[in-house]
Amino acid sequence: MGAVVFEVGKVAPPPFWPSNIKDGSVLTQDAGGGVIVAIYINKPTLKELEELNQSIMACYLVQDDGCGLWLLGFGARPFIFELTQDPTLYDRGNLVYRLGAWVTNNLWHISVIDSSTGKVKNNRIATAPEAFCQSIYAAMKRAIGTPGFSATYKEFRALHRQIPLKDLWNKGTIAGFFGLKD
Secondary structure, X not given: OOOOOOOOOOXXXXXXXXXXXXXXXXXXXXXXXXXEEEEEEOOOOHHHHHHXXXXXXXXXXEEEOOEEEEEEEEXXXXXXEEEOOOHHHOXXXXXXXXXXXXXXXXXXXXXXXXXXXXXXXXXXXXXXXXHHHHHHHHXXXXXXXXXXXXXXXXXXXXXXXXXXXXXXXXXXXXXXXOOOOO
């Protein structure tokens, strides 16, 4: 994936649109290692958009069986999204560079996409906590060296999809707050 531009009011660029995600998120990297979080909400309200754009962002980590699930929460409630990533699906030729980018690039681009229209509703740039980036890096490195990781990760995800996000949030370990020093 080359450079990606999310323009507010315009349809999200491929591969982010079209999408079959109604409410959820996607965590990925562009070709330069930049971190992108696409958050899909069906007809987001003005209040939801304000909360996603202006409130503090906390991140939690849930780990089991060598797999990691990162949770990103906005505001006091919080408004929670899960961030999943299987690095074994990336092109092996660019994998080492992408892996290193998790610890060298902590500036994240977060876009909210209306899942009913594909239009970008807002963008936010935030500095991810170093501990959070380190946890992603460690999990990615472990995954790359684990034979059959993709199948294990799919099982992990299937198990955790049955648990409400709020319960996962309470089970997780705090990994920091975006925009604040660790």
